[in-house]
Amino acid sequence: MGMKTHRASCVQYRLIVRDVNTLQILQLYTCLDQIQYVEWSSDSLFILCAMYKRGIVQVWSLEQPDWHCKIDEGSAGLVASCWSPDGRHILNTTEFHLRITVWSLCTKSVSYIKYPKACQQGIAFTKDGHYMALAERRDCKDFISLFVCSDWQLLRHFDTETQDLAGIEWAPNGCVLAVWDTCLEYKILLYSLDGRLLSTYRAYEWSLGIKSIAWSPSSQFLAIGSYDEKVRILNHVTWKKITEFEHPPIIANPKIIVYKEVEKSATVETQKLSFPPTRELASSLFSIPSKYDISQVPMSLQYIKPVADRANPRIGIGTLAFSPDNCFLATKNDNTPNAIWIWDIQKLKLFVVLEQLCTVNSFQWDPRQPRLAICTGNSKVYLWSPAGCVSVQVPMEGDFQVLSLCWHSGGDTMALLSKDNFCLCYLEREEVK
Amino acid sequence: MGDWKTITVPAPSSDSKNTSQYTSEKKMSPSSLNMQQVLRLPLPSSKSTHSFFSAFCTEENVEQSISYLNRELTTLGFPSLYAESKGKELNLISILNCMNELLVLQRKNLRAQEDVEMQHLKLGSDMDHLQNCYAKLKEQLEASKREIVGLQERDRQLQCKNRNLHQLLKNEKDEVQKLQNIIASRATQYNHDMKRKEREYNKLKERLHQLVMNKKDKKIAMEVLNYVGRVDGKRGGWRTDKTEARNEEEMYKALLRDYEQCQKQLLVENAELRKVLQQMKKEIISLLPPQKQKPRERSEDGIGPVLSDLEDDVGELNKENMWELSCETVREQLTNSIRNQWRMLKNHVEKLDNQVSRVHSGALTDKDVISREDHELETEKLELEIQHCKEMIKTQQQLLQQQLMSPCDDDTTVLLQDCYLLEERERLQEEWKLFREQKKNFEKERRSFTEAAIRLGLERQAFEEDRGTWLKQQFLSMTCDSKYLENVKTQSATSGSSDQDNHLMNTRSQQKKPRSLSSVPTSAELCQTIQHTPYSSSPCAISNKTTEESKPNQWEEIYREETE
Numbered sequence: 001m002g003m004k005t006h007r008a009s010c011v012q013y014r015l016i017v018r019d020v021n022t023l024q025i026l027q028l029y030t031c032l033d034q035i036q037y038v039e040w041s042s043d044s045l046f047i048l049c050a051m052y053k054r055g056i057v058q059v060w061s062l063e064q065p066d067w068h069c070k071i072d073e074g075s076a077g078l079v080a081s082c083w084s085p086d087g088r089h090i091l092n093t094t095e096f097h098l099r100i101t102v103w104s105l106c107t108k109s110v111s112y113i114k115y116p117k118a119c120q121q122g123i124a125f126t127k128d129g130h131y132m133a134l135a136e137r138r139d140c141k142d143f144i145s146l147f148v149c150s151d152w153q154l155l156r157h158f159d160t161e162t163q164d165l166a167g168i169e170w171a172p173n174g175c176v177l178a179v180w181d182t183c184l185e186y187k188i189l190l191y192s193l194d195g196r197l198l199s200t201y202r203a204y205e206w207s208l209g210i211k212s213i214a215w216s217p218s219s220q221f222l223a224i225g226s227y228d229e230k231v232r233i234l235n236h237v238t239w240k241k242i243t244e245f246e247h248p249p250i251i252a253n254p255k256i257i258v259y260k261e262v263e264k265s266a267t268v269e270t271q272k273l274s275f276p277p278t279r280e281l282a283s284s285l286f287s288i289p290s291k292y293d294i295s296q297v298p299m300s301l302q303y304i305k306p307v308a309d310r311a312n313p314r315i316g317i318g319t320l321a322f323s324p325d326n327c328f329l330a331t332k333n334d335n336t337p338n339a340i341w342i343w344d345i346q347k348l349k350l351f352v353v354l355e356q357l358c359t360v361n362s363f364q365w366d367p368r369q370p371r372l373a374i375c376t377g378n379s380k381v382y383l384w385s386p387a388g389c390v391s392v393q394v395p396m397e398g399d400f401q402v403l404s405l406c407w408h409s410g411g412d413t414m415a416l417l418s419k420d421n422f423c424l425c426y427l428e429r430e431e432v433k
Numbered sequence: 434m435g436d437w438k439t440i441t442v443p444a445p446s447s448d449s450k451n452t453s454q455y456t457s458e459k460k461m462s463p464s465s466l467n468m469q470q471v472l473r474l475p476l477p478s479s480k481s482t483h484s485f486f487s488a489f490c491t492e493e494n495v496e497q498s499i500s501y502l503n504r505e506l507t508t509l510g511f512p513s514l515y516a517e518s519k520g521k522e523l524n525l526i527s528i529l530n531c532m533n534e535l536l537v538l539q540r541k542n543l544r545a546q547e548d549v550e551m552q553h554l555k556l557g558s559d560m561d562h563l564q565n566c567y568a569k570l571k572e573q574l575e576a577s578k579r580e581i582v583g584l585q586e587r588d589r590q591l592q593c594k595n596r597n598l599h600q601l602l603k604n605e606k607d608e609v610q611k612l613q614n615i616i617a618s619r620a621t622q623y624n625h626d627m628k629r630k631e632r633e634y635n636k637l638k639e640r641l642h643q644l645v646m647n648k649k650d651k652k653i654a655m656e657v658l659n660y661v662g663r664v665d666g667k668r669g670g671w672r673t674d675k676t677e678a679r680n681e682e683e684m685y686k687a688l689l690r691d692y693e694q695c696q697k698q699l700l701v702e703n704a705e706l707r708k709v710l711q712q713m714k715k716e717i718i719s720l721l722p723p724q725k726q727k728p729r730e731r732s733e734d735g736i737g738p739v740l741s742d743l744e745d746d747v748g749e750l751n752k753e754n755m756w757e758l759s760c761e762t763v764r765e766q767l768t769n770s771i772r773n774q775w776r777m778l779k780n781h782v783e784k785l786d787n788q789v790s791r792v793h794s795g796a797l798t799d800k801d802v803i804s805r806e807d808h809e810l811e812t813e814k815l816e817l818e819i820q821h822c823k824e825m826i827k828t829q830q831q832l833l834q835q836q837l838m839s840p841c842d843d844d845t846t847v848l849l850q851d852c853y854l855l856e857e858r859e860r861l862q863e864e865w866k867l868f869r870e871q872k873k874n875f876e877k878e879r880r881s882f883t884e885a886a887i888r889l890g891l892e893r894q895a896f897e898e899d900r901g902t903w904l905k906q907q908f909l910s911m912t913c914d915s916k917y918l919e920n921v922k923t924q925s926a927t928s929g930s931s932d933q934d935n936h937l938m939n940t941r942s943q944q945k946k947p948r949s950l951s952s953v954p955t956s957a958e959l960c961q962t963i964q965h966t967p968y969s970s971s972p973c974a975i976s977n978k979t980t981e982e983s984k985p986n987q988w989e990e991i992y993r994e995e996t997e
Contacts, residue, residue: 061661067658067659068658069655069658070657072654072655074654075653076653088661095640096633103655105657105661106660106661106662107660108655130683131684148683148684153676155680155684175688175691184622192688193684193688194688206612207615208619208622237699309621310621311624311626312622313618
């Protein structure tokens, strides 16, 4: 959401740009309709606001507030919009995924890409922004097209041996593309940049397959989370499984540290009570502070057995994330939605388990150091690092439910979002003496 | 009547049974014996019976026998033989009747006897039959018991099999259940996806319908205030084959870069691992006992010659070059040699273990193995030594303390003050002296340098003035007459040694670059003077540039003139 120094937020049809350090409003733009999606360009000079209902995308410039740009998809409709890595092209996905229109801000030209695939992750850009991979589907078969982002030349076009492609993701080194199949079929294919199939991996047949994947920042490992509550790690030399991580509801190994969130018994001193109650007191009455306790192992986690006759069941490893220094992997098993499992990648073993009081909504690693921020839908944000973990109360009056969070790319600031508000959390950097 | 003596006469054995009923204790005369015997004898009349017949009754004892018979018959219930009681006349009819009765009775008895014998035979045969039956039945019983055991065994086996089959059945059922669950979940997923697709299809239909009906088509367009420059500032180019080829090239370059990096990492890792293996090999060799000296004694191992071979190999493989090689043979050699050595080490350790266990069990003491007693003795000795040393240290410390604390005269204390550091202090003082001297020398040199620099500056100034005048003259002479040039040359005077000339050359170069201070003494004042001179003689500088080229030759000539 925010780039180096500014943060954009949208309210209904207005776009507000603030400075990250002071939260002062720098710019205010008004769009034609309710904004559904906002994205900064890669060089932080432009912001695009997409309004799906009207099928319009409006682009604003930070340097020149008077500059404006409006892209109207008209009858084609709009379901998704994003920037290209060079920050000068906008890719609009029209309704029913009929085509992707590439609008250029430099030349005002248009290109069309036909038959894009309507799946979870159909477009993927390499980290250096040179290449784009697009999933397509023609005649009931899946294809992948590789484009050069500088001039949109079609580099490679090949078919994939998937039943129904669910997603694609580039490795951080930009040389390998991971393509995985629908959850009915556990299959992941690895293609090289020039379109050759490097390897195929299938763990098992028939049962529900891959739910989520994550590349390690060094491109050495590929972690695959599946519906059987296991994470399998492939290595980049042989593309074979080197280990699998299980997520049983009972933790028995005494070497694992388990942090359990417990409520601190609120001690309200009668002397300090006053009428009308002060703000701090009111907020403290609304939410009970909590802290982390180290639990004794063996212990069992809260296990939820999902309803068996529903599609996309809430089981299996739903979220995976590597830490930026490639040392840790954080996973969440949807069968135990209150727990986050942190694995040590150097030793390939379970390191820490964090058990929260409520269901974990989202978690994200600090982009600079191995620090994990977690939010569970209450008014607290939780931080874990190898030094320990802490539960922080958001000092807002009333009820502030943290629904999602987002780190600043510099690593010292974090944005906490609730339904109607957001707040910024500044972390002090430790002085190195 | 006579004396009736009972004399039991041994009757023939075959008749004993029959006549046993008739034994009666009666006294009879020997003459009446035969009569009795006649009575007891059976039917078959033999010669003996004849004799017996006649033996009972003879002519002498007719009356007696008749009365005897009468008595007997009457007791048996027959009518009396006498016609009247106590008469001597015999009733013939009654005798005949009696005889008949007796015969009848005899016949009855014989028949009874036959029947009995028959029955006896029958019973005997029945008994035999029954015994046979019993034996047969016993056999049958045994057989059936064995059969039962066999059947029980079979029954047990079948039950076992049954249980296994039940288990298999259960497993199969579980698997079937699991597969059914999977199928069910897949079916729900399929249905869900189908529904989603159907909904989208319906939406598409609606939209298509809308579009077909809708006459006013919303224009698809983009309006932009002005074009935005590209990120890299350049203009966009046309897409040609060249650009396509370039893109392909870029892609392959990126791939190759990645592969090269990967390979480098792997090479580094390989080298490290190889080093580790080499180290391990060396350590293993060092751990193994030195068996090279006595290869013959250790015949059981037979590794003496092998070890010597290995030593040679080790020598070879330890060469630096071999580490770099990554060919198959070297790799194999290395791994094989490590494997062999590891095996040897393992054998050695096992041997040691065996020996230790033997020693513990109190068996023989091997040469190599130090027995426990020796070991204990050694430890005791070492402990004593340690104690001794400790005591020595303590005494020495005490002496030292005494020495330090001992009260001495003031003189000695003054002398002894810091006596331990005396040598070092003297050394330090010497070095201080040296340092001070050097410092003085440096100061002198510096002063001389500054003086020289000042002199130089002054001379330079003078030189500059001279040059200025000379240039003026030359300029004038150039405009007037060339003849005077030579005069001007001779007139111009340049004083100074060759050093100064060099300095001046340097300073000239300095003029070209007024701020460079390459070959100048370190004094700050000197720098300042030199810097000032170019600015002071600026008119000269300007003219300098125009006649630059002619200068060097002219200077050389002047110098030559001077040396002459």
